Every structure is written in structure tokens, then in C-alpha cells.
Amino acid sequence: xxxxxxxxxxxxxxxxxxxxxxxxxxxxxxxxxxxxxxxxxxxxxxxxxxxxxxxxxxxxxxxxxxxxxxxxxxxxxxxxxxxxxxxxxxxxxxxxxxxxxxxxxxxxxxxxxxxxxxxxxxxxxxxxxxxxxxxxxxxxxxxxxxxxxxxxxxxxxxxxxxxxxxxxxxxxxxxxxxxxxxxxxxxxxxxxxxxxxxxxxxxxxxxxxxxxxxxxxxxxxxxxxxxxxxxxxxxxxxxxxxxxxxxxxxxxxxxxxxxxxxxxxxxxxxxxxxxxxxxxxxxxxxxxxxxxxxxxxxxxxxxxxxxxxxxxxxxxxxxxxxxxxxxxxxxxxxxxxxxxxxxxxxxxxxxxxxxxxxxxxxxxxxxxxxxxxxxxxxxxxxxxxxxxxxxxxxxxxxxxxxxxxxxxxxxxxxxxxxxxxxxxxxxxxxxxxxxxxxxxxxxxxxxxxxxxxxxxxxxxxxxxxxxxxxxxxxxxxxxxxxxxxxxxxxxxxxxxxxxxxxxxxxxxxxxxxxxxxxxxxxxxxxxxxxxxxxxxxxxxxxxxxxxxxxxxxxxxxxxxxxxxxxxxxxxxxxxxxxxxxxxxxxxxxxxxxxxxxxxxxxxxxxxxxxx
Numbered sequence: 029x030x031x032x033x034x035x036x037x038x039x040x041x042x043x044x045x046x047x048x049x050x051x052x053x054x055x056x057x058x059x060x061x062x063x064x065x066x067x068x069x070x071x072x073x074x075x076x077x078x079x080x081x082x083x084x085x086x087x088x089x090x091x092x093x094x095x096x097x098x099x100x101x102x103x104x105x106x107x108x109x110x111x112x113x114x115x116x117x118x119x120x121x122x123x124x125x126x127x128x129x130x131x132x133x134x135x136x137x138x139x140x141x142x143x144x145x146x147x148x149x150x151x152x153x154x155x156x157x158x159x160x161x162x163x164x165x166x167x168x169x170x171x172x173x174x175x176x177x178x179x180x181x182x183x184x185x186x187x188x189x190x191x192x193x194x195x196x197x198x199x200x201x202x203x204x205x206x207x208x209x210x211x212x213x214x215x216x217x218x219x220x221x222x223x224x225x226x227x228x229x230x231x232x233x234x235x236x237x238x239x240x241x242x243x244x245x246x247x248x249x250x251x252x253x254x255x256x257x258x259x260x261x262x263x264x265x266x267x268x269x270x271x272x273x274x275x276x277x278x279x280x281x282x283x284x285x286x287x288x289x290x291x292x293x294x295x296x297x298x299x300x301x302x303x304x305x306x307x308x309x310x311x312x313x314x315x316x317x318x319x320x321x322x323x324x325x326x327x328x329x330x331x332x333x334x335x336x337x338x339x340x341x342x343x344x345x346x347x348x349x350x351x352x353x354x355x356x357x358x359x360x361x362x363x364x365x366x367x368x369x370x371x372x373x374x375x376x377x378x379x380x381x382x383x384x385x386x387x388x389x390x391x392x393x394x395x396x397x398x399x400x401x402x403x404x405x406x407x408x409x410x411x412x413x414x415x416x417x418x419x420x421x422x423x424x425x426x427x428x429x430x431x432x433x434x435x436x437x438x439x440x441x442x443x444x445x446x447x448x449x450x451x452x453x454x455x456x457x458x459x460x461x462x463x464x465x466x467x468x469x470x471x472x473x474x475x476x477x478x479x480x481x482x483x484x485x486x487x488x489x490x491x492x493x494x495x496x497x498x499x500x501x502x503x504x505x506x507x508x509x510x511x512x513x514x515x516x517x518x519x520x521x522x523x524x525x526x527x528x529x530x531x532x533x534x535x536x537x538x539x540x541x542x543x544x545x546x547x548x549x550x551x552x553x554x555x556x557x558x559x560x561x562x563x564x565x566x567x568x569x570x571x572x573x574x575x576x577x578x579x580x581x582x583x584x585x586x587x588x589x590x591x592x593x594x595x596x597x598x599x600x601x602x603x604x605x606x607x608x609x610x611x612x613x614x615x616x617x618x619x620x621x622x623x624x625x626x627x628x629x630x631x632x633x634x635x636x637x638x639x
Contacts, residue, residue, distance in 0.1 A: 072096070072144035073517070074489065078133045078507035079124050080524075081624045083562060083614055089503030091467050092120065093475065094134070095144065100151045100474070102467045110460040112154055112474065126525050129626050134520040135510045143488040150478035158458075165454060168447050171247040175443055179436040184424045187251065189319040190258050191423030192273040192340060200268035202329040206300065206322065207263045213304055222307070223260040226253055234429040248312075255315035258425060259322065269326050273341045273421060275398040279369045284335050291377050292328055295387060299325040302384075320419060324387070337373070342395035342417035349409040362404065365397040392417040468506045469495035490515040525629060527570055529554050547571070547578075555627050559603070562611035562625065563589040568618050569626045579618025586611030 075094035081087055092101035099115045124130050139147070177185060210219065230253050233246065261267075284292070302321045306314045323340055331338045372393040376386040395417055403410035459465060472495040479485035486492045491514035499505040510516060523531065533542050533554075546552045548566050555567075565585040566578035586608045593605025614625040 072139045072141055074137045074139050074144070074147065076135045076137070076507065076510045076514070077101075078503055079130045080133070080504070082128055082130050082628065083610075083625050084560070087614075087624050088466075090124070090130075091471055091503050091506055093471060095148050095151070098148075100471075102470045104460050108455070108460075109458045110465065110470070111458055112151070112158055112470070114151070114155055121522065125522050127629050129524045129526055129628050131524045131527065132522040133507060134522075135507065135514070135516045136518040136520065137490060137514050138517050139488070146488070147475075147478055151474065154474055161454060161457070165447075165450055167248060168443065168450055170251070172440070172443050172447055174247050174250070175436055175440045178427075178431065179433055179440055181433060183427050185254070185427055186345070186422040187255055187258065187425050188345070188420045188422055189255070189316060189323070190425060191345070191421035192269060192319075192323045192419060193262055193267045193423065194270040195267065195423070197266075197268040199266040200326075202326050202333075203263065203266045203268060203322075205329070206303070206325055207266065209300055210263065210304060210307070214307065218307075219260055219264055223257065223264070226257045226260070229253055230257065231429050234431040252312060252315045254425060255319060259315060259318045262319075262322065269323060269330070269340075273323070273419075274327055274330065274338050275341055275395060276336065276338050277369065277394055277398045277401060279366060279373065279394070279397060284331070284337065288337075288377050289332065289335075291379075291383075292332055295383050296325060296328045296332070298383065299328065323419060324391075337394075339391045339394045340419040341398075341421060342392050342419050343399065343411050343413055344418070344420035345422035346420075347411040347413040350412050351409055359404075362397075362400050365393070365400055369393045369397045388416070388418065391419070463501050464496075466501060468503055469501050472500070472506075524569070524626060526554050526567070526627060530570065549627075555629075558628060558630065559607060561627050562586070562614055563604075563608050564611050564615060564625060567627065569623050572621060575618045575621050575623060579615050582615035582618060583612050586613075586615060 072095075077092040077094055077099070079090040079092075081089045090101070092099045094100075094117055097117045099117055099120045101113055101115070101120075102110055103113050104110050121132065125132050174185070207219070230250070233250055233253070299321050303318060303325065306318045306321065311317070327338050327340050369390075372386070372390040376383070376390045379386045399411050463469075472493060476482075476485055476492070476494075479488060482492055493500060493506075493509060493513045495501065497509070500509050522528075530542075530546055533546070544551075546554055546567075549555065549557050549564065552567075563586050564582045566581055568575045568578050568582070571578060588608075589611065590605055590608030593600075593602065593608050596604050617624055
């Protein structure tokens, strides 16, 4: 400990010398806080974004482009895929600038309205194409699973959405009410006629199994028919929702106001119209929509009966699970989810149009909030699923049709070969490569592919940059090259959370005293050590000239913790040893005036609620 304070005093002398040379620490670049969105600008722009480094997968920095308030960037996912993502600027900044404590740099290039629209449409098409490829993979995998079950003689088949209903129930008043409306509008014999027709089609398809070819639409059509059969069965028998598919949260208001009741009544009427319209339509996906709209009708009706806001469980059967590690972290996340749910609830009850969209958002946000509250109450595991949630819980249905199992073996073998080739193609197309296929190179390729050729692109953008041009594959070099190859109109900097708060402290106190306190993890008031940040002693992101000295201290600190980790190995399973070694590794660039590690923040530590 004496070494620590001795080093602090020596460093303070060097720091004060730096302050004589410059009024501000080197990396505190003067900036003007501007509006978060650029949608209001008269001239549309293309914003090139660079996010500086931090530990883990962020060690090389990150890049994105912004069009209006929407960002497009490439991300690496745990399953090994490297995919194009679309985020709002607000959410992106919250994650990278606030939680991940990284500084964001923006270079803005003016566009014509035509070029702006062209780029927005182009990146949207890229996302759609990417999703179509992934959907095709999912379809072939579903085909394989179905064929494997049929070939094994299994009479039970999992189907999405039907798990929301209680198959042991009957004569539910809400379901009977919906059924009576259908009878009144479509005729008394409509339900029976439709179900008999579907049963005939299913039996015929099962007899034609031997004529299948892999990749055909048969599995999708077969599942759609089964789903539609279940819908008519639910209406005819009067099934209710499964009790555990109905959620309420702490944000659920104890009593609905008259205005809120009117909104729910209006939405219930829309759901009835939607169900009747789908029953008459020829949409190939109508079965899934029929079941979902029916389930929503039932939960909205129950909300009106109980006079409190209820929604469906929005998690699908593909949701993952995570063990609760730090309860304090979940408390902060709980505040975040409560904010999101409150906003979604306000939006739904005040909307005058697109009510189905605002309800879907409400359903998703309330579902996440319920899951977190349930985990906080009971502990243990919590379900996690990315993206917007849509109720899709699996349930088991019975197959009682005749077919020849031997007919399936050849088509199953063909399916396996198709699936293997498709996965190989996807693995190659959406793979990550440090130099040739990373967040910079794929972003530039996507940007350049929006234009017929280089000349057209240069005219639209005012410049051009190839993904294989020099060291442009390195994120910070990419950002440096932007100003050299494009007519940058404006630059903007959003300092990281810690630097931003540190700058605020400097304006109201003694700089030397504040630096002595905030430069290390032992006395700082702006940061609480997190295990994932590795073992380190000094912050070096705001101390360019002192980095080698402070970096040496960080390496020594990591070494001390690594040695201690050897002795604590039986107790912590090697956590301290691992983090000590990682701390030494991330401190090495500091010896050469570089910086990677900056510390990160959890949801519980953020003052900003809601991205």
C-alpha cells in the first residue's frame, strides 16, 4: 500500500507538469453537447461512427454508420455468426457510451435526400436478405425435426403458440363468446366445415410423404394445417388460456380508468375483426396469426373482467436461460425495465392508431419486466431472448394419421445433406475474420454496394474508401481515413461516462486533488470495480504522458493478484488468477502510451434510465 501512495505522489508531480503545458488533460477534447437525433436537420447526413476500445471483444474498437436516428453496424454473436444489426442511436449510445464506458466519435457527411433514401433502403434490404437466409435455415431445421419425429413413429409433435392454451379446459366463457361471434358473422356450420376440410387435407398430405423432395414447402404447409386445426379445436371446445401464460407485473395498475377500459374495448373489437378476417383469408401464415390474435383476445377480455392490465407471456420456446450472478445488477436492470414498461403502457393507452403495434411493444416490455421480477423474487434462472418478443410458446399436439415410415428415410437423408450445405454456406458468408471480415470491412462493403460503381458512389457520398485500402480494417485507422477521403462537414465527440463525469468534477474543484482521488480504483468515487474489468490499479485513458508509469503499476498489480489467485484456486475456481492475468495483458499497451481498458458500468450504477 505504501508503494501505491508513493506512486500516486510521483504521478501527481508529473500530472501537475502536464497541467502547466495544457489547461485540460490531453484526451478531454472540447465539444458541444448536441441533440441526440439528427432527424431535424434540413440536410440529411451520413454519420461515420467510431467507438474507442475497451476490454473483451471491444479491444479493437467498433464502427457504425448513422442515418437519421438509426444505426447500422456489424456484431459478432455467441453462435459464431457475424451479422448486420440495426439499432436506435439512443440505445446504441446508452450501451456503448454509458454502460461500456467508451468514447464515441462522429464524422458527419452531407447527403442529398435521394442519396440518403437510397442508403436507408439499401441497408434495410440487406437486413431483410440476411433474415431471409436465416429463416430458410430455420425452415430446413424444422423440416429435419419433423421428418425425424415421423420416421421414429413419434405421435407427438411440438407446435408453436398452442402452448399458450390449456388443453385440459373447456367451455371458457370468453372463448365461447368469440365462437358465438364467429357463428353469427360466418354462419353456424362454418367452424365444422373448415375443421373437416383441414382434417381431409392433413390425411392426404400424410399419404403423399413418399413423393416429397427436400426443401419443398410440405413441412411448412403441414405445420400450418396442424396449427389451423388446433385453432378450430380451441374455438369448438372453448379452451381457455393456460394460467401460466398470463402475466401481470408490479406496474400493473390496480384499477383501469374509464379511458383505459375504452382503449382495451377498442382493441378487443379489432382482435375480433382480425380473427374473422383471417378465417376468410388465403394468407399462408394465417394459422399462426389466428392463434396469436385469439390468445390476445382472451387476455384482453380477462383484463377487462379483472379490471387490471394483463398480457401474454411473450417468451418463445427458443428463449435461453441465465443464472442470476449479481442481484444488485438486476436491481438496476429492474429500474430500466420499469421505465420501458411505463413508457410502453403510456403509449398504448394514448394511441389513436397503430394500436396493434403499440400493444405488441407493451406485451414485450411487460413480459421482460415480469421475468425479471419473478427472478428477483425466487432467484435462480432468468429467461433471456434478444429482439422484440412475440408470444410463441410450444405445446404438444397428437398426430393420428396413417403414413409409411419407410418413405421418410430417403427424404430425411436428402434433408441432412441440404442442411449441411446450407450451414456451411451461412458459416462462410456470415463469418468473422480479424482482417478481412470485421466491423469495418463489412460495413464499407455494405456501404459501397449501395451504388452501381465507384464513380456513382463518389458522386453521392463525396468520396470513396475501399475495405482493403491500407490499414483501414483497424477501426481507429478507418475513422482517421474518413476525414481524408470524404468531405466531413462536422465532427462530434461524446466522451465516455467516466471522462464525462470527471470533466464535470474538474470544473468545480481542485484539479490536483481530484486527480489524486479519481486516478485509481482504491479511492475513486466515479467507478466501482467489476470482475469483468480485470484487476488494475490506475485509470490511464485520461493520462497520456503518465501511461507507461501507471501501466507498469497496473502490470505489477495484476501480477500480485495472479499470485494470490494461485492460492485461492480451490476456493474461486481460478477466477482471481484468470482476471489477474487478463489485467496484465490489457496493461501491456499502456507501456507504449496505448490504452484499452477503461472500466465498465452495470445497470445498477447508471443514472440514465431507459435507452
